Structure formats: C-alpha cells, structure tokens
Amino acid sequence: MFFCFYYTCGGFFRQPALWAFGKACAHLNPQKIAVLTDSCADISPALARERDIFVLPLKIIYPDKEYSDGVDITPQEIYQRMPQALPTTSLPDGGTLLSLLDEIKSQGFEKVIAICLSAGLSGTYNMVRLMAENYEGLQCAVFDSNSGSLGEGCLALEVTNRLAQGASWEELLLLVPRLRENTQVMFSLDTLEYLQKGGRIGKISCIAGTMLQIKPIISFAPDGQLASISKVRGRYRSMDEMAERIRAMVPTDGTPYTLATAHGGCPGDLEYLKNKLHDEIGCATHYYEGEIDCTLGVHTGPHLIGCGIQILE
Structure with a gap:
C-alpha cells in the first residue's frame, strides 16, 4: 500500500x-x-x-x-x-x-x-x-x-x-x-521457501540457496512474468545492489522521475534502502512508499523489499 x-x-x-x-x-x-x-x-x-x-x-x-x-x-x-x-x-x-x-x-x-x-x-x-x-x-x-x-x-x-x-x-x-x-521495479527476496512451495523453483535449488544465503533480485520481464535479474549473497548486499541499479536509471539531464519503495513486514529494511537512495529520493518529483499486498506476499513470503523508478515526460 x-x-x-x-x-x-x-x-x-x-x-x-x-x-x-x-x-x-x-x-x-x-x-x-x-x-x-x-x-x-x-x-x-x-x-x-x-x-x-x-x-x-x-x-x-x-x-x-x-x-x-x-x-x-x-x-x-x-x-x-x-x-x-x-x-x-x-x-x-x-x-x-x-x-x-x-x-x-x-x-x-x-x-x-x-x-x-x-x-x-x-x-x-x-x-x-x-x-x-x-x-x-x-x-x-x-x-x-x-x-x-x-x-x-x-x-x-x-x-x-x-x-x-x-x-x-x-x-x-x-x-x-x-x-x-518507462517504469522499472525490482524486489529482493528474503527466503526461497515460498517460491519452492508454490512450485516456482525446485526443492534442491531452495535448499542450496538457503544454505548459501542467496537473495535473488527479481523484476518483471517484457512478457510480464517475474524473472531473476541477479543473485546476491546476503540481505544488505541485495539492497545495496538494488539501490545501485535504481541510481543508474536516474536521469542526468533533469528529466523528472518518480521513485517508490515498498516492504513486506520489514520496515527496518525499508529505512536502510531509503537511506541508500536518499539523494535520489530527495530530487524525485514524487516519492511513494508502502507495503506489499497480500497476494504478492503469499507467493514470496514475508520480508520482501522493493524499489522502482518511473521516468516522467
């Protein structure tokens, strides 16, 4: 929300x-x-x-x-x-x-x-x-x-x-x-357990990813389906990478843009991500923050964290 x-x-x-x-x-x-x-x-x-x-x-x-x-x-x-x-x-x-x-x-x-x-x-x-x-x-x-x-x-x-x-x-x-x-969003998963239970990844991949503390970063592919765009070891490193990816998308020519962040029951992580994007949020035309909906939360489990950018005209 x-x-x-x-x-x-x-x-x-x-x-x-x-x-x-x-x-x-x-x-x-x-x-x-x-x-x-x-x-x-x-x-x-x-x-x-x-x-x-x-x-x-x-x-x-x-x-x-x-x-x-x-x-x-x-x-x-x-x-x-x-x-x-x-x-x-x-x-x-x-x-x-x-x-x-x-x-x-x-x-x-x-x-x-x-x-x-x-x-x-x-x-x-x-x-x-x-x-x-x-x-x-x-x-x-x-x-x-x-x-x-x-x-x-x-x-x-x-x-x-x-x-x-x-x-x-x-x-x-x-x-x-x-x-x-002109809208790009991405999310970091805290656990692979619920993707595995939903049949989106295999059990072996889930166990291996959990043991290695793999935190996939997912986004929407051109066909509208979720796809992995990166795999990072550690929660904070995954949020650091998302911030870097968003930062690279911010226009340098003064074109207005909107930034947004959202979390699934992890407000502390949201604050960490916002701090990483402090300057970019400060210069955004609009900034929205909120909470992940029930439907997405069912499929990803708790502690999903996301950010996005929309380039305006």
Missing part, C-alpha cells in the same frame, strides 16, 4: 491536496474520468480515497475461509500464519467488479482508465477487460501494467496526477503505454 510524500532537492514539503474525498471528487475532475486498479497496486486506502482511485481486491483463499486482499485480511495476518498455513490466491470476484463499476457510474464518471496486475501473473487483466469493456454506461480503457506492486501503483497514481493537471482522455490513452515502458 503506497503512501505519498513530496520532495525537492532542497528537502521535504507537504503539497496541498489536489483531490477531495467521495463524490465531490467527480466535480473536481471535469473530464469525468475515473481510475480503477486492483489490490496488487499496493495503494493505501487513504491515498486511494484522496486520488479517487477505485480498488478491486483479489482473493486470498484458506481451506476454511475466503478473504478479499486488503479488505478483510492484511499482509501481516498472512505472515503471522506462515509457514503453517499457506493460502492460495485467485482472481477478483466478478460481482465486486460490477459493483465498483456501478459505483463509478453513480458518482457521475463517464470514462474509466483501468490499470491491472500483469497478465503474465494473473488473469485479472483479461477478466476486467472483458467485463468493463462490455459494461453499459461507461467508456473503459483497460491496460495490462506488465508489472505489479510498485510498478502498477506508480502507473495508476501518475494517471491521477495527469488528470489533476487537466489531461484529456485521448492524452491518457497515449500516455499509459509510454509510462509503462
């Missing part, structure tokens, strides 16, 4: 809110365009309300009960039940999506930009696309983020930034694919 901070190279400042809460927000958006995303975008409820972002929760399923990601279960509750209880994840509920679309229409919006979890990881994008594009009374454009967590969230948040600046529907349709190409 993202929280929003504003910086300049001279330090921290709070920007007055550009968005109101609730139905009045539609009146501040003359384009009458709503933004829809799913719970894997890791946008906090408070920030979603501030930006008038509608969030569709994925499903977390235990043998005895089904939950909605971020609604009636938190990542911390999932981590506390690990490793004895390991849930599965599933697509959002179709009825919930229809209810969200009904709510969007009832608030006076006429169009929807939807940013969804990578189709390489989930069927959420295809489900939303099929249902939203056939929903009467709203014009919907549904985008595959080719990402999740930091990447997906930054896309949705930047769309709201541009809406506040007066961007038109046509401009947003051209903007989202460009932003998607």
